[in-house]
Amino acid sequence: MTEFGKLYGRTPAQFAADAVRRAVADAGLTLPDVDGLLTSSGMSGGFSINLQQDLGLQDLRLLTHMQAFGATAGSMVQYAAMAVQAGMASVVACVFADSPLRPERRSGSIYGTRRAGTGWWGLLGATGIVGANPMYALAARRHMELYGTTSEQLGHIAVAQRAWACLNPAAQMREPITLADHQASRWIVEPFHLLDCCLVSNGGIAVLVTTADRAADLAQPPVHVLGWAQSHRGRNLRRDPDFGLVTGAAQAGPAALEMAGVHLGEIDVAELYDCYTFTVLVTLEDYGFCPKGEGGPYVASGVLGPGGKLRLNTGGGQLSGYYMWGMTPLSEAVIQARGQGGDRQAQAHDIVLVSGNGGVLDHHATLVLGSSDAA
Amino acid sequence: MTVGPVDRDDATAEFFDGTAAGRLLLRRCEHGHYSEPAVTQCTTCASLSLQWSPAGGSASLVSWAITWSKEDEPTVLVIAELDEGPWWWSQLTGADPAQLAVGARLRVAFARPDEEHEAVPVFELAG
Numbered sequence: 001m002t003e004f005g006k007l008y009g010r011t012p013a014q015f016a017a018d019a020v021r022r023a024v025a026d027a028g029l030t031l032p033d034v035d036g037l038l039t040s041s042g043m044s045g046g047f048s049i050n051l052q053q054d055l056g057l058q059d060l061r062l063l064t065h066m067q068a069f070g071a072t073a074g075s076m077v078q079y080a081a082m083a084v085q086a087g088m089a090s091v092v093a094c095v096f097a098d099s100p101l102r103p104e105r106r107s108g109s110i111y112g113t114r115r116a117g118t119g120w121w122g123l124l125g126a127t128g129i130v131g132a133n134p135m136y137a138l139a140a141r142r143h144m145e146l147y148g149t150t151s152e153q154l155g156h157i158a159v160a161q162r163a164w165a166c167l168n169p170a171a172q173m174r175e176p177i178t179l180a181d182h183q184a185s186r187w188i189v190e191p192f193h194l195l196d197c198c199l200v201s202n203g204g205i206a207v208l209v210t211t212a213d214r215a216a217d218l219a220q221p222p223v224h225v226l227g228w229a230q231s232h233r234g235r236n237l238r239r240d241p242d243f244g245l246v247t248g249a250a251q252a253g254p255a256a257l258e259m260a261g262v263h264l265g266e267i268d269v270a271e272l273y274d275c276y277t278f279t280v281l282v283t284l285e286d287y288g289f290c291p292k293g294e295g296g297p298y299v300a301s302g303v304l305g306p307g308g309k310l311r312l313n314t315g316g317g318q319l320s321g322y323y324m325w326g327m328t329p330l331s332e333a334v335i336q337a338r339g340q341g342g343d344r345q346a347q348a349h350d351i352v353l354v355s356g357n358g359g360v361l362d363h364h365a366t367l368v369l370g371s372s373d374a375a
Numbered sequence: 376m377t378v379g380p381v382d383r384d385d386a387t388a389e390f391f392d393g394t395a396a397g398r399l400l401l402r403r404c405e406h407g408h409y410s411e412p413a414v415t416q417c418t419t420c421a422s423l424s425l426q427w428s429p430a431g432g433s434a435s436l437v438s439w440a441i442t443w444s445k446e447d448e449p450t451v452l453v454i455a456e457l458d459e460g461p462w463w464w465s466q467l468t469g470a471d472p473a474q475l476a477v478g479a480r481l482r483v484a485f486a487r488p489d490e491e492h493e494a495v496p497v498f499e500l501a502g
Contacts (some may be wrong), residue, residue: 048470086474112394116379116380116381116382116492117379117380117381117382118381118383118384119381119382119383119384119386119387120386120387120412120413122381123387123493123495124464125379125381126378126380126381126488126492126493126495127379127452127464127465127466127495127497128378128379128450128452128464128466129452129464133442134387134440134442134452135464136479137440138440138452138453138454139436139438140439140440141438141439142437142438142477145438145476146477156421186443187441187443188443189440189441189442189443189452190440190441190442190443190449190472191440192440194485228448237411237462237464238411238418238461238462239411239418239456239460239461239462240462243437243438243454244438309450344386354434
């Protein structure tokens, strides 16, 4: 992991290369040990498979650029795991980096700009539906209308994740907030307040995937990839009776748990993708932490935060920690599974559930990770 | 806030000819299924035999959200379900958000920001 936040003057490619170098050093390896590379860039683009040459990697056995938006990071680990299982590569670096923040640019302008457009996307933009904020707000409103979910209930997620972020030295937002702060924060797109929305960050994160045998001899406690699944709904902007109510997590979650051979009750830590507070709530429902439609009362019941029974988004997530798409939950999952979470470390951390969500609840990736004691 | 500017391209030329004439054109296959206009195959049966066919203009409210910004008046954004089936993401004009409810009956209307740009389908509360 690099540093995160308003770090100017570095390109996404530089953050990406830095993240890979750090991951390699962290594992006790050297760059020539890497024989596979999967790249993922964010809004600012700026690199692809050319990262290979930036890192001086030669004769790679696996190389591709991937895009499933917020589900990319979890998906990369899945493809990397299959590649090392098949013997196609032995050490696969999976990297995400982005640097959309500029000193003169408001973060809100990065993910939604309003200018004359063309064609179908221009038609949508002309109505004012630009970027993810209004689309997720429309999703959340459906949930609220059908199930009675409230803004205050969403606020419990924001408050709890900020409390976790206060314990995370890498988090960007480390001032505690209250439910009243959440309610008083300005509307972005109603029903979302500012504190329902994720940050925008510059930075990069890489993870290395290798065989269990090889991992056992490296510098860090190994984290095992026990199960995985994806779900891609394919109904973006189309008629979709489930829109905002059920996501790909409902398909991918149970499949990943089955592959791992564990039950939901055995999950010690959950790191769930949180582009908005609402995304966490609907993912909790879809994974089965509570019945469908009861996510609101569930998150308001005291289960969240450092004092709650649920170890959820323990680094502050993308709401308060850092916004590195699917690498945010994945990185915190690895830290927790290793037992390196410092003040925020979960006591039990053998089984860690990780979600990635991309598009407007269109793409989902689930990982079940295990600590060195779990395998 | 009114609608913003949008220009046609080859894929949207017939659609915007429709909006200029006050018609919301959908794609209809030989089995009578309606699809959103951007599709190249029927969303129900995968038929490639699609004709432009005007929607009746009546719809029901699926969801709504309200944009707030320093520059503009609040805008009500909606997902509407056309009576023909397809969903339409656009804005709702002239309505009090406090009065909205899922299933509220809507009527399509057309708005354009100026004479140089295309007419955009928007919705109003019906009746």
